[in-house]
Amino acid sequence: MPKIHSVSVRALAEFATEKGSLFPGGGSYARMKEGVRGHRALQELLPFNWQPELPVSRDLEIDGQILRVHGRADAAFIGDGLVCVLEIKTTVKNPSVILKYDYPAHWAQAEIYAALLCLNHNAAAAQVKLTYARVDGKTNSFTEDYDADTLIRLLMGYARPFMDWIVAVDAGREKTELTLQTLPFPYDTYREGQREMAQAVFRAMKRSGGALIEAPTGIGKTAASLYGALKALGKGCVTAIFYLTARTTGRRAAEDALDRMRKTGLSLRSVTITAKEKCCLLEKVDCMGCPHAIGYYDRRRPALREALAIQRLDADAIRELAVDHELCPFELSLDLSETADVIICDYNYAFDPRVRLKRYFDAKSKAGLLVDEAHNLSDRAREMLSASLSGWRLDILRKQVERTEGADSPMARLMEELLPHLKCDADAEPEANSDLPKALVEAVKRFAEAAGELQSAEPEVRDFIFEAQWFVNVSKRFDTDSYRALLLPRDGFLTARLWCYDPSKHLKRALERVGGAALFSATLAPMYFYAQQLGVDGDNDESLRLESPFPRENLGVYRLAVPVSLRERERTVHAVAQVIHAMTGAHVGNYLACFPSYAYMTQVFRYYRGLYPGDAAVCQQQHMTEVQRMGFIDRFMPAPERSLVAFIVLGGVFAEGVDLPGDRLSGAAIVSTGMPQISFEREKLRELLDDADEGGMDAAYTYPGLRRVLQAAGRVIRTETDRGVVVLMDTRYRQPNYRALLPEHWEVRDVKKLSGLKEALERFWQ
Ligand code: SF4
Structure with missing residues (x-):
């Protein structure tokens, strides 16, 4: 029986067409949700004989192995000898400014669906329609006709290089799985409490639940938690392990613990994600126009290939690869995380909607989480889920823009329009309201949309625009159970803060989306309080308190x-x-x-x-x-x-x-x-x-x-x-x-x- 490798249509299209540069910003959680709404509106307008959200799958045989390509076409029509495919892409841009071949990956995606449907239904020809839609209903569509042979040639041209890549990745995984079966505990004996801790971690991942563990200093919680999680990985309970820390020191302990296990036979790739500010190759982070961002996708594949042979991809190893291939080390570490077995990183990459790794944390996944120093998570989540906008800072930036671009420049005018909403009387008192300040949110939304199109060259201005966009996003998740709107006056200006005072239900939801989580710390007293705060107080969760092993x-x-x-x-x-x-x-x-x-x-x-x-x-x-x-x-x-x-x-x-x-x-x-x-x-x-x-x-x-x-x-x-x-x-x-x-x-x-x-x-x- 040949081995089956699997890939989604979207991933295959992106793999086949990847080229070009990195751009700061990127999509956001809220935009993705709007994208779904936009899709539905267009799908409802289709003729009755079109099928929306049509599941499509086919096994392709390549060099004796099978590549299973699967996905869900936005809409398709299966006729007699002809198939039609509609691919819808939601955009924040005005769709009329998008040219037909601006996004090759979108065409490749539609072509793959069309080729699979031709193969599945013996059709001789296909028509592909690509529609760009904005949330306000504006659309722009392009159409292309193909014969089936051309589509199948295109499909195989996309599939062969991917197969070559996935075979190399899966070979490493198979080796990892084998070594996990026989992995011994990395020390001669368990310290007191270590075995219980490893077992609790394993149990949590086996039942896709949570474990809250108070483990006093000295138990050796890094090795115990990793060992339990690796055993769960070996049994297929989870597909990757995230070792999440609040500080850099915790990351080093996890890297060293894995090294120790490698000495006892473990073959496993781990990647450490380091914050952009700490790993940037420039003196100061300025991604717009950075030589490591320009042409990033043209150069990254050889680096990813080379990395398959490196087991410990820590900050130094990633930097070396990035320098050799002229790539941004931060983006490279994110890319490397997609094929790693263990990802060591800050809490942000799992819980912060702005930077969390979409592949694992935007939808349900089988990622296993180990949250080190978990007593920090609640405060950190409170910050990740809140948004602030300072009128005082806006005023400084406005003056700066007036000096560099002129008082009449579009950016200065936009800032001028927003500023009155972030001003107050000199003697104003701070306020905390359970209602969303709707007029302010509308003004910020207008600013964020228009300013986002202007693409400022000033990093501080760009940061402020991202903050405004984030403010609008947070306003959409604002509810009276967990948020308050704070208006904090300072010298006649307001800082508006959408403050997530209770992040527990957001954490609970995030933990329920993954394949199991163990949260541990030496200081979780009283445990019932932390269990509630961290969202691990459900029927599928357990708590464990371990004694200090020291006299x-x-x-x-x-x-x-x-x-x-x-x-x-x-x-x-x-x-x-x-x-x-x-x-x-x-x-x-x-x-x-x-x-x-x-x-x-x-x-x-x-x-x-x-x-x-x-x-x-x-x-x-x-x-x-x-x-x-x-x-x-x-x-x-x-x-x-x-x-x-x-x-x-x-x-x-x-x-x-x-x-x-x-x-x-x-x-x-x-x-x-x-x-x-x-x-x-x-x-x-x-x-x-x-x-x-x-x-x-x-x-x-x-x-x-x-x-x-x-x-x-x-x-x-x-x-x-x-x-x-x-x-x-x-x-x-x-x-x-x-x-x-x-x-x-x-x-x-x-x-x-x-x-x-x-x-x-x-x-x-x-
Ligand atoms: S190297 Fe630095 S400036 Fe360049 S893209 Fe990466 S983080 Fe941005």
Whole structure:
């Protein structure tokens, strides 16, 4: 029995005709929906003997193997010896400006349908009609007549190169499948909790459901989750695995875990997608006119072919390929993701409607998701699903356009028209409304459509146009259950924000569309709250809480009732500095001092330097570059000869996702309960959740704060042999609700005085 390879008509047409350049922007979710509506309107006008949405399929034999070509023609008529095919393409352009052969892929698609129908119905001739339609009903059509022989020649001309490609891709997949069957766990033994975690991941993917897993530091969750998911891939429960992270550090751990499995026999291609800003080959991202974008499709196929032989396609490997073939590395990584078994990337590529990978996340798919550091997902989803437009920024851009293009230029005029909708009185108060500001949305829509046609050369202006387009898209998904319209005044200008305050149902829908998902983190307490927030609280979902594998006596946790609320900070700076000094003085080592805000951290840091000029102390800065961050982390040397204390902010880059094993970190002083700062948005969140009887204070402040505290404390013990201390400073840690949220494996000791802390620390280190 020859092997059957499968391809959709659309994919085959795109493969056969790919050439030309990349363009920024591209289609959007909302436009695709409009496209469906446009299709239906035209299909309803067809004569009765035409068949809309006609399924078409045929097996073609090529060099002893079968290529199954399948699709659904927009409409077709099957006559006596003649077939007619209608292909409809929805466009935002004025259809009358489109020329007959502007889009070869559209013709190829219609020709493939016509050829398949000629073959299936023994027709001798075909008529192909290609219609471009805009949502407002304007259309433009082209017609072409063919004889069947010509169409079949065209079809085989498209199919042969594709067959050559898919055979190479499928050969790699077959090898992967074989090695997955016998893949051993990549370590000699399972750590405590690892087997349960791998099994929970496997179960979730087997039943296409969700698993929420609280896995404390040290369990080895990257290897366990990947192993469970790979076993599900080997059994065909999922077709690809996405390892989704909030930070770059998590991506490296996944790449290394896969490498370890490759050493035990795994053959598998993984691709890491790096943000455009980080992998761009130019000094500054400016895709319009970039040499790596021009002619991209003319050069990409050899690069994709070469990549089939590379198993670990990380940022460096992709950059090398991109340089060799003069291609944009970002776009290349997206293309490579289509044939990879494991895709390692940011949450965006699965959940953000603007950038999510259409092939896996726009419709139902069998992708398996592993969501690392899942405690971040809810906040990130809130941002991905919201849209903001700033009048203040529009005013700056308008002035810029007036200077470069003139006050009478079409772009300046469009901006001028929009600006009054984003202005307000100087004394205006912020508002949160459950109704959509319809007049504003209409004005933004007019601007987005007209400005989009003008194709500005200025990157900032183009960004603003994309934001306006996104604002219009979000307005279409606005509902009172999960959105509020915020009007935020600043110096006479408004920032209009369509704010998704509750992304849980959107996440639930996204997770239901895939072939299974496991969401895990060390900090998911209380679990019922995170299960609801992340959309994994359904009948097809499960929760698992794993114990820490490390001896509890290796961590000393001390609680001091230092008053550090906003009102009391000024008078307790001295006490806080003394506690930090006591911690670093009890044992030579590297330490963290963690604060809820930059302002508070800087205040105590300056005081500390004055009080203890002989102590080695460093302080996190805002907006540090990658190099500065690495330099900061490199200060945490193993076996230090004198103590070092680093002042950092809770929830920042050094308080989460940083791995400092052994004696690179000996302790952390946590000042406050980590509550996020009060803001208009957060207060609204609290009110909305209180109104819904969902514990607004806990959801908006207590839980996010505790999560940041536990993440920072989680830096201290990273391996079985690590020892270290955590010093909690805040009177609120004695309250029952906070006590209940602290990890069960912590043995918290209350300390009343500084001298008591010194003694306790000395005892611990002895
Ligand atoms: S290399 Fe940079 S500027 Fe060029 S297309 Fe890619 S991201 Fe855009």
